[in-house]
Amino acid sequence: YQDILAIEPDNIDVLYLIGVLNYERDNFDNALMYTLKVIKLNPNSPDAYCSLANILKAKGELDAAIEYYKKSLTLDNDNSTTHYNLGVAYQDIGKLDSAIICYEKAINIKRDFAEAYNNLGNVHRDKDRLSEAILCYRKAIEFKSGFAEAFNNLGAALKNQGHVEEARICYEKALQLNPDYAAAYNNLGNILRELNQYNDALICYQKALHIDPD
Numbered sequence: 138y139q140d141i142l143a144i145e146p147d148n149i150d151v152l153y154l155i156g157v158l159n160y161e162r163d164n165f166d167n168a169l170m171y172t173l174k175v176i177k178l179n180p181n182s183p184d185a186y187c188s189l190a191n192i193l194k195a196k197g198e199l200d201a202a203i204e205y206y207k208k209s210l211t212l213d214n215d216n217s218t219t220h221y222n223l224g225v226a227y228q229d230i231g232k233l234d235s236a237i238i239c240y241e242k243a244i245n246i247k248r249d250f251a252e253a254y255n256n257l258g259n260v261h262r263d264k265d266r267l268s269e270a271i272l273c274y275r276k277a278i279e280f281k282s283g284f285a286e287a288f289n290n291l292g293a294a295l296k297n298q299g300h301v302e303e304a305r306i307c308y309e310k311a312l313q314l315n316p317d318y319a320a321a322y323n324n325l326g327n328i329l330r331e332l333n334q335y336n337d338a339l340i341c342y343q344k345a346l347h348i349d350p351d
Contacts, residue, residue, distance in 0.1 A: 149178050153185060160192055168192045183213035187222065194226055202226050217247035224256060233260050251281035255290060262294055270294045285315035292324060304328055319349035 141151050156171035169192050175185040190205035206223040210216070224239030240257040244250050258273030274291035277284055292307030308325040311318055326341030 147178055149175055149182075152178070153182075153188070156188055156192075160188065160195070163195075165192050165196050169196075181212055183209040183216065183219070186212065187216070187219045190226075191222065194222070194229075199226050199230050203230075215246055217243040217250055217253070220246065221250065221253050221256070224253070228256065228260060233264055236260050249280040251277040251284055251287065254280070255284065255287045258287075258290060258294070262290070267294050267298055271298070283314050285311045285318055285321070288314065289318065289321045289324065292321075296324075296328065301328060301331065305332075317348050319345045322348070 141148055142155075145151070152171050152175045156168045156175065159165070159168035159171065169189070172185055172189045172192060175182060176189065179185065186205045186209035190202040190209065193199075193205065194202035203223065203226045206219055206226060209219050210223070213219070220239045220243040224236045224243065227233070227236040227239060237257065237260055240253045240260070243253040244257070247253070254273045254277035258270040258277065261267075261270035261273060271291060271294045274287050274294060277287040278291065281287070288307045288311035292304040292311065295307060296304035305325065305328045308321050308328065311321040312325065315321070322341045322345035326338045326345065329335075329338035329341060
């Protein structure tokens with residue numbers, strides 16, 4: 138890419154890709170530099186504003202990230218990923234009602250957006266709406282059958298409703314999909330302890346600690 142830039146220093150596509158690559162490698166300062174160059178050359182690029190927001194979010198500058206996600210959406214309001222990312226940012230700062238609106242918009246654009254359903258379920262869970270959360274987790278699993286996190290979240294919601302055996306099945310499914318899922322081992326251990334299966338519970342706790350000592 139640098140060879141291309143040596144010949145075409147204002148090649149927007151190359152500048153954008155270099156910014157994305159730096160972002161994916163956690164080189165946020167370099168990613169920011171290239172993305173700002175793209176915006177300077179093309180101030181009407183929704184993708185560039187979304188990338189800028191992603192970078193700022195990764196740097197912990199959530200308020201600024203939110204503003205740039207909004208800017209991106211003024212240029213392209215049909216981008217489900219941008220609505221989703223804005224929802225994540227709102228969720229991170231505790232603006233749950235705003236997050237719900239964003240996730241629902243993302244789902245309206247992309248009906249099978251499993252990650253948006255999962256996060257929407259988490260928001261409903263945090264607002265003590267367990268029935269709504271369960272519906273969202275089931276939708277996430279419907280559209281993405283290998284979604285270990287959604288199975289774990291569904292298990293937690295079912296357990297909170299007293300459906301212990303169903304919760305156990307969900308945790309076991311999460312671990313089948315992701316054998317290195319420490320949180321699911323811990324949750325399964327809690328279920329087994331409640332069922333007085335102490336030896337099996339201990340094994341789960343030990344596996345959780347082995348995967349994630351912290």
